[in-house]
Amino acid sequence: xxxxxxxxxxxxxxxxxxxxxxxxxxxxxxxxxxxxxxxxxxxxxxxxxxxxxxxxxxxxxxxxxxxxxxxxxxxxxxxxxxxxxxxxxxxxxxxxxxxxxxxxxxxxxxxxxxxxxxxxxxxxxxxxxxxxxxxxxxxxxxx
Amino acid sequence: xxxxxxxxxxxxxxxxxxxxxxxxxxxxxxxxxxxxxxxxxxxxxxxxxxxxxxxxxxxxxxxxxxxxxxxxxxxxxxxxxxxxxxxxxxxxxxxxxxxxxxxxxxxxxxxxxxxxxxxxxxxxxxxxxxxxxxxxxxxxxxx
DNA sequence: ATAATAAAAGAGTTTTTTATCTTTTGTTTA
DNA sequence: TAAACAAAAGATAAAAAACTCTTTTATTAT
Numbered sequence: 001x002x003x004x005x006x007x008x009x010x011x012x013x014x015x016x017x018x019x020x021x022x023x024x025x026x027x028x029x030x031x032x033x034x035x036x037x038x039x040x041x042x043x044x045x046x047x048x049x050x051x052x053x054x055x056x057x058x059x060x061x062x063x064x065x066x067x068x069x070x071x072x073x074x075x076x077x078x079x080x081x082x083x084x085x086x087x088x089x090x091x092x093x094x095x096x097x098x099x100x101x102x103x104x105x106x107x108x109x110x111x112x113x114x115x116x117x118x119x120x121x122x123x124x125x126x127x128x129x130x131x132x133x134x135x136x137x138x139x140x141x142x143x
Numbered sequence: 144x145x146x147x148x149x150x151x152x153x154x155x156x157x158x159x160x161x162x163x164x165x166x167x168x169x170x171x172x173x174x175x176x177x178x179x180x181x182x183x184x185x186x187x188x189x190x191x192x193x194x195x196x197x198x199x200x201x202x203x204x205x206x207x208x209x210x211x212x213x214x215x216x217x218x219x220x221x222x223x224x225x226x227x228x229x230x231x232x233x234x235x236x237x238x239x240x241x242x243x244x245x246x247x248x249x250x251x252x253x254x255x256x257x258x259x260x261x262x263x264x265x266x267x268x269x270x271x272x273x274x275x276x277x278x279x280x281x282x283x284x285x286x
Numbered sequence: 287a288t289a290a291t292a293a294a295a296g297a298g299t300t301t302t303t304t305a306t307c308t309t310t311t312g313t314t315t316a
Numbered sequence: 317t318a319a320a321c322a323a324a325a326g327a328t329a330a331a332a333a334a335c336t337c338t339t340t341t342a343t344t345a346t
Contacts, residue, residue, distance in 0.1 A: 001144065001231060004334065007238030014237075014249060027292065041335050047294060060343025061291045076250070088144060094157075095150030106157060106273045107219070110264045114257060121253045130249045147304065170322065184305050190324060202323045203313030 006083040009045050010076050011035035016055060016065050017072055017127040018134065025057075025064030045083075052082060067127065076130075077122035089119045149226040152188050153219050154178035159198060159208050160215055160270040161277065168200075168207030188226075195225060210270065219273075220265035232262045 002010075015034045019026045028046065032039035046065060049055045054074055057065045067074075080088065092099035093111040101108075145153075158177045162169045171189065175182035189208060192198045197217055200208045210217075223231060235242035236254040244251075 001234065001236060002238070004238065011237055011239075029292095038335055040337075043293075044295095044335090050294085057293060058343075059291080059293045059341075061345065063292050063343070065293085091144065093144060094153050095145070095147065096154075106277055107264070107268055110268075114261050114264065117260065118257050121250070121257065125250055125253075134249055172322095181305055183307075186323075187305090187325095193324085200323060201313075202311075202321080204315070204321045206313070206322045208323085 002080060002088070003084050005041075005045055006080055008035065008037045008042050009049065009083050010079050011037070012042055012046060013049070013055065013067075013074065013076075013079055013127055014130055017067055017131045020064065020066035023066075025062065025066045027064040031065065049079075049082065054078070054082065072128045073126050075123050075127075076125040077119060080122060089115055145223060145231070146227050148184075148188055149223055151178065151180045151185050152192065152226050153222050154180070155185055155189060156192070156198065156210075156217065156219075156222055156270055157273055160210055160274045163207070163209035166209075168205065168209045170207040174208065192222075192225065197221070197225065215271045216269055218266050218270075219268040220262060223265060232258055 012031050012035055015031055016026055019030070019034070026034075028039055028043045031037075031046070032042050035042070046055060046057070050057050050065075054071055055065055056068050056071060057063070077089075092105055093107050094105050096105050099105040099108055155174050155178055158174055159169055162173070162177070169177075171182055171186045174180075174189070175185050178185070189198060189200070193200050193208075197214055198208055199211050199214060200206070220232075235248050236250050237248045239248050242248040242251055
């Protein structure tokens with residue numbers, strides 16, 4: 001469905017949203033172990049997300065990753081688009097570039113609906129909201 | 144969404160269903176150009192599908208690929224499961240192995256519905272049916 | 287100032303996926 | 317039975333994705 005990179009990114013963002021609260025920060029080591037991902041790999045991914053200002057960080061003692069007000073409202077859809085691009089949301093199910101409304105592949109219309117449902121769902125999955133919901137029920141981010 | 148291999152496989156199966164009719168057969172060259180895929184690559188994929196009896200073939204002059212009665216009823220879901228496995232239909236959206244009904248990830252329930260819709264859609268997309276529908280409207284399998 | 291800490295950056299390596307090329311085997315028809 | 321044809325099989329090669337290691341830079345606290 002999504003690339004491994006993208007899965008790690010979503011998990012890491014949720015983990016940060018959950019654990020870096022009230023000015024506190026989380027380090028890569030904690031993130032990596034918290035979401036069960038390779039440490040250096042998730043570090044790279046977070047660097048990317050940082051450059052795009054989707055996550056904030058500070059160096060040095062007590063440093064780590066956290067989310068500012070804007071970042072905490074980011075949706076999983078945004079993360080997916082950033083990492084995997086939007087081919088998931090716009091691409092053809094059979095991989096046809098020319099597939100479109102006027103030039104549909106055999107399963108174009110059915111796929112369109114599913115893609116749209118997925119997009120809506122991921123757009124609604126904003127980090128702050130997920131964390132709030134998870135407070136009610138126990139949560140799991142380990143693979 | 145699906146691997147390239149899987150996309151080619153689906154396109155090739157549809158193409159064969161469409162073009163190998165009334166005992167005629169289609170060769171890899173025609174298939175490759177018909178679905179715009181690398182010739183040797185789709186040949187390999189069809190070999191795999193052939194071993195699993197999802198497509199029939201014969202060598203020599205006038206040889207090529209075709210579908211027997213059973214194969215022509217195969218669904219795209221079957222093709223996807225054969226090539227990409229069933230992680231698409233059963234796996235967690237965040238890539239968590241332990242995600243389940245009793246141990247759900249933050250987006251488990253929403254994803255479950257989408258996966259189910261996708262599965263239903265692909266199960267209904269049987270080759271014979273797709274070809275019938277395509278006869279009504281023009282079709283495109285080139286990328 | 288200096289030592290410790292932690293992310294950023296850069297430079298690989300490994301594995302998987304995608305794609306190509308060559309040889310072999312089986313089938314048909316002339 | 318020989319030549320042509322077409323898929324099967326096997327072996328490589330190229331590209332992308334996943335992952336690792338080392339060095340640098342910025343920050344904090346002593």
